Amino acid sequence: MKAIIVCTSVSHGNTKRIADVMGQILEARVVEPGQITAAELATYDLVGFGSGIFNMAFHPELRDFVKSLPEGQQGKAFVFASSGFPEPKFRQYTRTLSKLIEQKGFSVVDVFTCRGFDTWLPLKIVGGIRKGHPDADDLDAARTFAVGLRSRIGAPS
């Protein structure tokens, strides 16, 4: 199994820290959307797509990248995010991104989310929330998630 992780992490590097621990387990390179072409992406068996959450959506750079991919992709995919708050029921952004990814032909096998230090404008006044996140427990959970993926999909090759 050959894996790669596409990650946009612009606020505090929170999502990149998650991507890096997953990348270690999956032996996957972590790249930004601008660092990989659709043709190269198609050579992977498993692709992770992740970012922080901004105004209740994945980062536009990641969404635009997914939108730009041609249909007919054949690999498996997973989605991950860090955010200040848990995903609200009325705006299921992980589902929205998963659907977009599936429209391109990938099969989305799992989703991981955790809290990340959040300095969204109104919260900046109080010094931000979720300070220290992702913390050691969040990173452990990300590791466990990746181990689960590896055992379901196959060892890195």
Ligand SMILES: Cc1cc2nc3c(=O)[nH]c(=O)nc-3n(C[C@H](O)[C@H](O)[C@H](O)COP(=O)(O)O)c2cc1C
């Ligand atoms: C402008 C802005 C908007 C945000 N919007 C949301 C939001 O709608 N929901 C949420 O839970 N967190 C929100 N956050 C918090 C980020 O999702 C969180 O800090 C995330 O961990 C950032 O990831 P990154 O450091 O990898 O970019 C927002 C942060 C900023 C700066």
